Amino acid sequence: MQITLTVNGDKRELEVTPYTRLLDLLREDLGLTGVKEGCGKGECGACTVIMNGELVASCLVPAPQADQAEILTIEGLGTRDDLHPIQESFVEAGAVQCGFCIPGMVLAGKRLLDENPKPTEKEVRYGLSGNICRCTGYTKIIDAVMLAADKLAVEGSGSNDRSE
Amino acid sequence: MMRKSPMKQESRQPISGVDFEQYFQPKSLKKALEIKAEYQDQIEVAAGSTDLLVANYEKLHEIKNWLDLDKLDELRKIEVKDNKLHIGAMATHLQLMKSDLVKEKLAVLAAAAEDVGSPQIRSRGTIGGNICTSSPAGDLLAPLLSYEASFKLQSAETERIVAAEKFFTGPKRNLMEADELLTEIIIPLTENEREGTWIKVGRRKALVISTLTLSVVLEFEADKIVKAGVAMGSVAPTPIRLGEVEEMMLGRKMAELDYKKLGQEVKARINPIDDLRGTKEYREDVAVDVMVRALNEIERKKGGAADADNINS
Numbered sequence: 001m002q003i004t005l006t007v008n009g010d011k012r013e014l015e016v017t018p019y020t021r022l023l024d025l026l027r028e029d030l031g032l033t034g035v036k037e038g039c040g041k042g043e044c045g046a047c048t049v050i051m052n053g054e055l056v057a058s059c060l061v062p063a064p065q066a067d068q069a070e071i072l073t074i075e076g077l078g079t080r081d082d083l084h085p086i087q088e089s090f091v092e093a094g095a096v097q098c099g100f101c102i103p104g105m106v107l108a109g110k111r112l113l114d115e116n117p118k119p120t121e122k123e124v125r126y127g128l129s130g131n132i133c134r135c136t137g138y139t140k141i142i143d144a145v146m147l148a149a150d151k152l153a154v155e156g157s158g159s160n161d162r163s164e
Numbered sequence: 165m166m167r168k169s170p171m172k173q174e175s176r177q178p179i180s181g182v183d184f185e186q187y188f189q190p191k192s193l194k195k196a197l198e199i200k201a202e203y204q205d206q207i208e209v210a211a212g213s214t215d216l217l218v219a220n221y222e223k224l225h226e227i228k229n230w231l232d233l234d235k236l237d238e239l240r241k242i243e244v245k246d247n248k249l250h251i252g253a254m255a256t257h258l259q260l261m262k263s264d265l266v267k268e269k270l271a272v273l274a275a276a277a278e279d280v281g282s283p284q285i286r287s288r289g290t291i292g293g294n295i296c297t298s299s300p301a302g303d304l305l306a307p308l309l310s311y312e313a314s315f316k317l318q319s320a321e322t323e324r325i326v327a328a329e330k331f332f333t334g335p336k337r338n339l340m341e342a343d344e345l346l347t348e349i350i351i352p353l354t355e356n357e358r359e360g361t362w363i364k365v366g367r368r369k370a371l372v373i374s375t376l377t378l379s380v381v382l383e384f385e386a387d388k389i390v391k392a393g394v395a396m397g398s399v400a401p402t403p404i405r406l407g408e409v410e411e412m413m414l415g416r417k418m419a420e421l422d423y424k425k426l427g428q429e430v431k432a433r434i435n436p437i438d439d440l441r442g443t444k445e446y447r448e449d450v451a452v453d454v455m456v457r458a459l460n461e462i463e464r465k466k467g468g469a470a471d472a473d474n475i476n477s
Contacts (some may be wrong), residue, residue, distance in 0.1 A: 045282065050166065054287035062224075130370060
């Protein structure tokens with residue numbers, strides 16, 4: 001069966017089976033390997049992507065349910081040369097250890113900051129509660145999201161400054 | 165050790181020549197009911213799929229027939245009709261926790277929705293899925309019992325309303341017929357002051373199957389309890405409502421209740437098991453404590469509300 005979806009801004013038409021998960025589709029058909037498979041049961045958050053504006057565990061979304069959806073993966077957020085402020089913050093805060101959970105963490109951070117640009121630490125913890133870091137580096141990950149909130153606030157308020 | 169992953173092997177096989185006529189994604193409820201009538205229990209119903217995909221991890225390809233309700237937006241509405249709140253079965257946990265209507269009228273249900281799984285699960289998992297999976301640990305089920313919810317079950321030909329209390333018949337079992345779909349959750353509203361509390365006990369805050377849940381909803385007239393809904397999850401083969409404990413509270417003010425004794429009465433009426441989330445003994449002890457805590461919280465909320473009234477007047 002065929003589905004149509006928009007991934008990182010590009011419209012894609014794909015042949016899928018009912019037992020293709022969104023995770024398989026993104027990694028194997030589209031080569032977006034920033035989406036990780038950890039537990040495969042929706043518990044670790046490594047496969048997190050943003051679908052129609054909301055966080056989802058892509059291992060728990062049958063591909064046909066992603067028909068007509070808009071998907072954002074880590075590849076669509078920033079590039080190595082042009083990092084998104086949240087990605088910059090993760091680098092600056094030293095929040096990345098093995099890196100496996102980071103795509104999911106960054107996207108969970110983005111979803112949180114989209115809705116709540118000035119979160120408290122508690123709100124950050126709640127926003128990231130579906131993502132496990134097996135290196136247990138939570139403190140710096142939370143610092144990174146708080147730092148990203150500050151960065152985005154400065155960017156948002158000083159939009160005229162960007163040309164300088 | 166090598167991890168065997170039959171699903172992946174299967175999904176890498178060429179798919180040309182295979183048509184998936186047995187994947188139905190109807191756009192109307194009418195069509196969905198016709199399909200259910202035809203396939204009965206030979207079709208897997210997918211709502212948010214968060215339980216379905218976990219239960220069938222690595223053997224998804226074995227599911228031959230799918231009825232995917234994802235496109236039925238008519239089942240995602242939350243609205244008030246005739247002084248009852250109607251929640252479409254496909255409303256997600258995220259919708260419930262964000263809905264002003266639910267937060268205002270059914271605060272305990274909104275709080276339970278907020279404790280389900282994780283953001284990733286809440287955005288996909290549905291109230292209808294939580295009900296139909298009928299796990300004794302389903303987080304929304306105790307609150308639904310407390311609020312005296314009823315469920316609308318439809319088939320192509322018939323429609324019936326079943327009280328939540330009657331619906332659950334055993335672990336992962338309920339009294340739905342093979343040709344029926346759950347379409348709506350109906351909860352009576354009241355003009356009376358209503359206070360309630362939701363407590364979930366688990367090993368972590370997020371992504372945890374409950375060790376025990378308690379939902380208490382009390383309705384007051386002139387500070388006297390005129391209606392009580394006390395329900396628990398993970399303490400019996402189904403979520404249960406504790407009618408006898410409720411009766412002990414009726415006609416009394418909060419100040420006239422003996423919280424500790426009510427906690428003991430709760431403990432006397434549950435029948436938990438030992439499992440990897442906790443022992444029977446642990447659950448019984450915790451049941452007493454959470455009941456006391458719930459009543460303390462309600463007392464505090466009620467006190468707070470009375471103070472606020474005084475300040476305003």
